[in-house]
Amino acid sequence: MLTQVRAQTADFVHAAIIRNFSLASWGKSALEAALEVPKKLEHGHLALPVFPLAKELKKAPPLIAKELCDALMASDDAFRKSAIVSVLPAGGFVNVTFHDSYLQDVLLAAVKDESAIGRSEKGRGKKLVIDYVSPNVAKPMHIGHLRATVIGQAIRNLAATQGFDVVGLNHLGDWGVQFGKLAWAYFEWGTEYDFKTKPFDSLFAIYVRFHDEAEKNPELDAKGSLVFKQLEEGEPKVTALWKEFIDISMKEYDRLLGLLGVKHDLVRGESFYNDRLKAVEAMLEKKGLLEESDGAMVVRLGDEMPPCLIRKADGASLYATRDIASAIYRHEELKADINLYVVGAEQTLHFKQVFKVLELMGFEWAKNCHHISFGAYRFPEGKMSTRRGRTIFFEDVVDQGIAMIGKVIDAKNPDLEGKEKIAEQVGVGAIIFNDLAVDRVRDVEFNWEKALSFEGDSGPFVQYAHVRCLSLVRKYGKPAPDTFAKALTETEERELVRLLLGYQDMIAAAFTTFRPNIVAQYLLEVCGAFSRFYNKHRILGEAADVESSRMALVEATRRVLAAGLRTLNIQAPTAM
RNA sequence: GCGCCGGUAGCUCAGCUGGAUAGAGUACUAGACUACGAAUCUAGUGGUCGGAGGUUCGACUCCUUCCCGGCGCGCCA
Numbered sequence: 244m245l246t247q248v249r250a251q252t253a254d255f256v257h258a259a260i261i262r263n264f265s266l267a268s269w270g271k272s273a274l275e276a277a278l279e280v281p282k283k284l285e286h287g288h289l290a291l292p293v294f295p296l297a298k299e300l301k302k303a304p305p306l307i308a309k310e311l312c313d314a315l316m317a318s319d320d321a322f323r324k325s326a327i328v329s330v331l332p333a334g335g336f337v338n339v340t341f342h343d344s345y346l347q348d349v350l351l352a353a354v355k356d357e358s359a360i361g362r363s364e365k366g367r368g369k370k371l372v373i374d375y376v377s378p379n380v381a382k383p384m385h386i387g388h389l390r391a392t393v394i395g396q397a398i399r400n401l402a403a404t405q406g407f408d409v410v411g412l413n414h415l416g417d418w419g420v421q422f423g424k425l426a427w428a429y430f431e432w433g434t435e436y437d438f439k440t441k442p443f444d445s446l447f448a449i450y451v452r453f454h455d456e457a458e459k460n461p462e463l464d465a466k467g468s469l470v471f472k473q474l475e476e477g478e479p480k481v482t483a484l485w486k487e488f489i490d491i492s493m494k495e496y497d498r499l500l501g502l503l504g505v506k507h508d509l510v511r512g513e514s515f516y517n518d519r520l521k522a523v524e525a526m527l528e529k530k531g532l533l534e535e536s537d538g539a540m541v542v543r544l545g546d547e548m549p550p551c552l553i554r555k556a557d558g559a560s561l562y563a564t565r566d567i568a569s570a571i572y573r574h575e576e577l578k579a580d581i582n583l584y585v586v587g588a589e590q591t592l593h594f595k596q597v598f599k600v601l602e603l604m605g606f607e608w609a610k611n612c613h614h615i616s617f618g619a620y621r622f623p624e625g626k627m628s629t630r631r632g633r634t635i636f637f638e639d640v641v642d643q644g645i646a647m648i649g650k651v652i653d654a655k656n657p658d659l660e661g662k663e664k665i666a667e668q669v670g671v672g673a674i675i676f677n678d679l680a681v682d683r684v685r686d687v688e689f690n691w692e693k694a695l696s697f698e699g700d701s702g703p704f705v706q707y708a709h710v711r712c713l714s715l716v717r718k719y720g721k722p723a724p725d726t727f728a729k730a731l732t733e734t735e736e737r738e739l740v741r742l743l744l745g746y747q748d749m750i751a752a753a754f755t756t757f758r759p760n761i762v763a764q765y766l767l768e769v770c771g772a773f774s775r776f777y778n779k780h781r782i783l784g785e786a787a788d789v790e791s792s793r794m795a796l797v798e799a800t801r802r803v804l805a806a807g808l809r810t811l812n813i814q815a816p817t818a819m
Numbered sequence: 820g821c822g823c824c825g826g827u828a829g830c831u832c833a834g835c836u837g838g839a840u841a842g843a844g845u846a847c848u849a850g851a852c853u854a855c856g857a858a859u860c861u862a863g864u865g866g867u868c869g870g871a872g873g874u875u876c877g878a879c880u881c882c883u884u885c886c887c888g889g890c891g892c893g894c895c896a
Contacts, residue, residue, distance in 0.1 A: 279838075292838060294876055304876070334839065335876075379896080416896070513896085539894050548822085548892090555894040562896050589890055591823060618824080619890080655858065669858090681832065684824060686889060693831065697858055699844040700832080707858050715855060752835055764833055767843075778851085778860040819858075 245349055245744050248326075249278055252289055252339060255322050256315065263314045264300060264307075280745065284738055287331070287338030288346070294335045304335030311337050344730035346740055347796075351725060353747070354799045360806040361750040366407030372573045373399050373409065375585035376500065376507075379416030380492040381425055381446045384499050384637035386620050386689065387587065392637075393678045394617055395585040396505050396812045397759035402581075404810060405754050410508050410577060413496075414569065417489050417512035421450075423471025424464070426484050428453040443495040446488060502641050503671060504812055509577075516568040520560045523568045524553060532603055542600050551596040566597045567604075574608050581611050583757070588616040588684065615757050618686035635689060645670035647695045648703070652819070659818060668814040669703050670695070675813050676702025680763040700767050702813055705804060708770040709815045711777065712801035715794065718783055723798030728788035731796060735776035739796060742769050743803050750810070759811060766807045773800050 253275035260269060269277075274291070281290045293307045300307060315323065315330040315337070326345040331338045354360055375395025378384050395411070402409045428449040436445035457463040473481045489512070500506060524540070527533045532542045538556030552561050573579045584594060594614035601609035620635075648670035652662055659665060677694050681687060697703040716723055731737065745765070753761040782793045808815045 276836085281839075282834090282842090283839085286839065290839085292877090294838085297876070336839070419896070421896095537893075541893070550893070552893050557894080559894085561894070565896090587890095588824065590896085592891055593896090595823090616824085621889080651858070656856085682825095685832085686825070688831085690831080693845095696831095696845090699858090701844085701858085703858055704844095707856085711856060711859085718855060749835085756835075758835090760833080761835070764835095764843090767833085771843080774859055775861090777855080778857095781854065783855045818856090 245353060245747055248341070248346075248349060248744070249275060249289065251322050251326070253278055255318070255320055255327075256291060256311075256337075256339075258320070259311065259314050259318060263310065264296070269296070280748075281338065284734075284741055286333065286336070287329075287340040288741060289339045291337040291339070292335055293337060297335075305332065308332035308335055308337050342730070343732055343737060343740070344727065346744060347727045347730060347792075350740055350743055350799055351727070351795060353744070354802045355725065357802050357806070360802060361404055361747045362406070363404065363747070363751055364406045365751075366402065366405040369407055369580040370578050371402045371407040371409050371581040371583065372412055372577050372579035373402065373583040373585065374412045374414045375399070375583075376496075376505075377414040377416060377586075378492070378496055379421075380489055380512075381421070381450045383443075383447055384496065386635045386637060386640055389503075389637045389640055389674070390617055390620065390678055391585050391587070392500060392503055392505055393675050393812070394615070394683050394759060396503070397679055397762070397810065398583065398585065398615060398754075398757050400810045400812060401750065401754040401757075401759065401762070404750055407581070410579070411506075412573075412577075413507040413510040413512075415489070415493075415510055415512035417485075418514040418517070420468055420471045422474055422485055422488070423469065424453050424457075424467030425450055425488060426474065426481050427463070427467050427470045429484060430470075442491040446491055499637050499641075502638070503675065504814075511569070511572070513565055516565050516572065519568040519572065520564050523564055523571070524560075526604065527553060527600075530604055532600070542603065544596060544599050544603075548592070548596055548599065551600050563593065563597055563600070566593075567600055570597065570601055570609075570612060571606075574606070579611075580608075581613070582608075583613050583615055585615045585617070588618055590614070591616055613757070615683070617683040620689045621686050622689055640674060640694065641671060643691065644674045644695050648673065648697060651697055656819070665816050665819050668816045669697070669706055669819055672702035672706055672808075672813040673697055674702075675811060676705065676763060679759045679811055680767070682760050683758065703819070705766045705770050705808060706813070706816055706819060708773050709801060709804040709808065710817065710819050712773070712797050712804065713817055715782060715797050716801065719790075719794050723794045724791045725795070727792045727795055729792045731792055733776075733780060735772070735779055736793070736796060739769070739772045739776050739800060742772050743799055746803050746806070753810075762807055762810055766804065766811075769800065769803060769807075773804075 253271055257269070257271045257274050278289050278291055281287060293311065294304050296307050297304050309332045312330045312332045326341050327339060328342045329340045331340070373395060376388055376391045378388055399409055399411050432449055432452065436448055438445045453463065453467070470481060474485055493510070497506070524533070527542060533540050533553065534543055536550065539552055540554040541550040541552050543550045551563050553564050554560055570582060573582050586594070591614060598609050598612050601612065645666050649662070649666040652659055652666055673695055677696065680700065731740070749761060749765045753759060780793070782797065783790060785793065805815050
């Protein structure tokens with residue numbers, strides 16, 4: 244329910260409670276929070292459970308509900324008279340039902356400005372940095388990256404709806420011994436590959452070849468380490484090559500992310516923090532947090548967690564050191580108020596440790612760092628591994644999705660204009676939606692059929708509902724009215740209005756819990772309600788007042804669907 | 820062994836900070852296109868919400884414990 248309606252209702256009910264029960268224990272804001280949206284319309288638009296009052300009043304909840312309802316209905320309150328049609332007791336609940344005309348006017352006002360639907364100013368003036376995808380140079384992106392991309396982008400869009408100034412960050416994996424290995428491999432075998440026309444494939448090929456050969460001949464690892472040392476010392480030839488590898492990889496990643504309409508604002512690879520690591524160690528040292536253990540330097544984190552490794556026995560820094568430096572950078576230089584990491588669940592402990600170390604360092608902003616973890620894809624054969632070929636590539640999923648939808652279009656709508664573009668929008672939409680409809684913490688078993696589904700609960704279902712709305716608007720031939728000529732009172736219409744009014748609450752909940760699946764589930768509900776309405780009631784050609792009112796509802800639905808899809812980074816085609 | 824995350828219909832999954840009769844999709848069965856797009860809709864079949872205790876007016880939701888699955892647990896990232 245829209246916040247303004249909720250707030251006004253809370254004011255009204257609160258006044259009556261004070262007047263009739265002389266209760267002080269329920270403040271206005273507590274009451275507002277207690278007001279809930281019933282699952283079913285028959286229980287009204289808003290409901291107040293009165294059970295918590297029972298003890299204090301020493302009365303049975305149904306009796307309290309009855310008395311409160313009587314008092315509320317007898318009230319002369321202007322809001323009551325204009326907006327509320329009934330307040331009915333039902334067991335221990337007080338069920339408030341609004342006039343359909345009132346809610347419909349509220350709805351039209353809420354969707355009037357299309358770009359502002361569901362907007363909140365909660366994040367106004369605050370900056371949110373979100374680290375997502377962050378692939379490793381020279382390795383192709385696989386389906387796990389696809390998941391991170393889709394989730395990260397959705398959360399990023401959600402943050403924007405809340406008014407945050409958002410920075411999408413690519414924490415590129417561009418440092419480590421593997422670059423020594425890669426460079427060594429390039430010097431050794433580079434000429435055998437076609438780096439001119441297939442730079443990325445060649446890069447990955449020598450990466451795989453190095454690891455294969457190193458398995459047979461462990462000396463290669465030592466050679467790789469040696470070259471990495473040269474890179475660390477800034478040897479020009481190796482450094483130039485390293486930069487070339489990054490360049491090749493970034494081009495590939497930009498291309499793949501572009502398929503989903505994703506682009507980071509800022510790339511800050513791991514190497515970016517190289518010259519900040521000493522300062523981090525010094526800071527830890529100064530705070531007395533650093534301890535020696537088996538030759539390595541660690542920060543002890545008490546009984547709850549294993550210690551956090553900061554420096555290896557050989558003096559080299561570690562992943563955690565880099566992430567600490569990075570968090571400080573994000574806060575101090577990027578001015579992040581909220582700092583998000585969209586990274587797989589297997590790194591949960593790592594982030595808990597890093598955040599704890601930051602806290603121990605005295606950074607009170609550590610509490611604004613959040614690891615947005617997500618489950619892994621599983622395959623019947625077992626865990627995914629790029630090296631063993633047990634993986635599904637990012638690009639293959641996208642290509643297959645587009646190809647599959649292309650076939651569906653050929654079968655259902657062969658004369659469709661701009662087929663290729665639409666197949667792309669729908670195919671990609673199906674993939675994104677399939678991922679986002681599931682709670683991100685869950686592991687998911689990968690299944691082509693499910694991932695590319697276009698029937699039932701799916702992205703195409705939502706896009707299809709949007710297309711039908713648009714088609715109606717087109718046939719109507721003029722802009723949908725911005726007022727209701729007549730209150731819509733059919734069950735299907737009232738249900739749809741009720742759902743549409745929940746958009747703002749839903750978006751806010753999706754952001755605060757960092758769960759895009761709330762948006763996806765909501766869109767399915769709206770589409771279901773719309774389809775039921777559409778199938779049962781005629782719209783065009785009805786009496787003028789009915790037709791125009793229904794068109795106002797159709798347009799409101801269309802706008803909400805478009806806004807929701809936009810948040811999930813899914814395109815809304817105009818035909819399909 | 821310890822820690823984190825999951826376990827809801829045959830299958831894939833929703834169920835928001837505890838709230839009213841646990842919901843979708845899929846599959847199966849039977850229906851709805853001389854009406855705005857059938858990628859749709861209607862009806863039916865299908866449930867010890869992993870097991871057992873507990874807290875509460877009220878538990879899929881919180882607590883304890885056990886079982887099953889996944890992941891993690893010092894010099895990789």
